[in-house]
Amino acid sequence: MTPDLMAQGAERYQKALAKSARVSDSGGRAASYARLHQAGDLDLAHGRILYLEDVHVSFDGFKAINGLSLDIAPGELRCIIGPNGAGKTTMMDIITGKTRPDAGRVFFGSTINLLRHNEPEIAQLGIGRKFQKPTVFEHLTVYENLELALKTHKGVAASMLFRPDGGQRDRLEEVLHTIHLPSAVLRQAGNLSHGQKQWLEIGMLLMQEPKLLLLDEPVAGMTDHETERTAELFLSLKGKHSLMVVEHDMSFIRRISDIVTVLCDGAVLAQGSLDQVQADERVIEVYLGR
């Protein structure tokens, strides 16, 4: 290598160094990008928190999800209705990583590909899920159930040494009051009534501080009074969190919904306000009945 080439190389190297220094000043992006994004951060720049495109799943030849496309805006409360076997629960299984789709794209924000993550990772990213059948840790107390769900480090060593700090205790207390169970704090979760278990599970979701909540039949088995309180709770969560609620209880949906999506045979059949979809001929045909 001749001395002039070495000098040129050194010059290029200095330029590159100066350039990289400038880049890090502007946040690692060219000037046209306003914000810095870290890998794994939720990017809501495109106005969607959840985005499913042309998703297909089949179980032994049965097409449970068949070309489903759906998106949810940040802060939205979306209701999903549809006949049994329409693929509502399967859709939640796909979003939460329990089921792998055969084809399609599933994104959380516009940068996180959910198909690359497993269940615990997706939960840590900020998607909480309530099961159709209320599922709580039956042998633990209400308090211990909530404490387990608390958003914190979830590794083995962190759990061995865990003690809730002041802020976390405030949060536990707040959620206990939100779900109306402060008097049952030391009761075994297995001894709660059905409606209380539903609430406890919702409370566990709140402890995770998720950005998106998937709620599968949250008011099934609740009394009218409990249902009303649940509706109030969901309406108060709207805006801060995004919610996707699967329900069959039409009066509950009427109480909380803006936009209703009707699923049938694994795809979106209709979408709009509850009145619009209730007037839709096809929806009446497959779901509501004449």
Added chain:
Amino acid sequence: MKPSVLPTPAPLFSRSGWGIYFACVAVVAALAPVLNLLVPAGHPLHLSDFAVSLLGKIMCYAICALAMDLIWGYTGILSLGHGLFFALGGYAMGMYLMRQIGRDGNYKSDLPDFMVFLDWKELPWHWALSDSFAATLALVVLAPGVLALVFGFFAFRSRIKGVYFSIITQAMTFAFMLLFFRNETGFGGNNGFTDFKRILGMPLATPQMRMFLFVLTGLTLLAFYLLARWLMRSKYGRVLQAVRDAESRLMFCGYSPLPYKLSIWVLSAVMCGVAGALYVPQVGIINPSEMSAANSIEIAIWAAVGGRGTLVGPIVGAFLVNGAKSWLTVTAPEIWLYFLGGLFIIVTLYLPHGVVGWLRQLRSRWGSVASNTKGGDA
């Protein structure tokens, strides 16, 4: 400001709990040696050598039962292969004890007798560390620990659970038993190791050494109990119970169950290995029958009889069942297996939480009748 409704974290033991714990330490480490070594034989308070060796053996079993409870009672994973980990710890210690025989064996050779019998001229490679006591202690932990780590990693990562997991562990211990039965494996074949003479250069067959091993076993059991109690009272223990009750719920809470299952599984295996290493010098023999299917199942029975999901339960269970065994196999040996089977059926049907769970139920019922507040649990 409203008073907090949150419970305050409970201490590891209540004041009386610590009292009972240290009373147990005193009984094991002070009272038993005095009654055995200082009180003359024939005196009504004398603790016989037979009782010392029997209780020492049962305390080894109690460590196994406690280990079984951590993985089965708390985490809901029934292992039917814990006898293997026990035997591996025992074999690691046995190799060292074989080397300690030196030239005092029947053949007056540097090699262990069984190798001379097989006409081997030098130690096989896997005996390389057997002369070192420190390496033996490491092996006691590492042999069961590493096997459990590798086996558990693949089993739990593949999400094998329930009866499938139990069957695989049972098959594993059976496979190892067949392997250890072979002379070529280099572990003494079906005779295993026996005829031990000394440990750390000191003779094994003295009352003092017997007593020392007894005290060591008792303190190990109590230390493991303390460790288990600390773990099960931490959030870690509650996550394990959550694995048992609703694993999928736990995953959707953001926990990856694999490191939790794997850590408790390895700890459980290591505890059994340590128990095996304490057992062999006290009993004076280790052979592949320790790996038989029945032995592993018995460990599960001790835990079930005493009470799964309680920490004193399995220890009580190990003492009850083995106490009954040593009594019945002397007075009426032919009915022992029927008794064991019947006991298992009765416990499964009528005492789902074992003897300790049943006693607690009685106490809380009695307590509510007497309109007392609920006492602390042990």
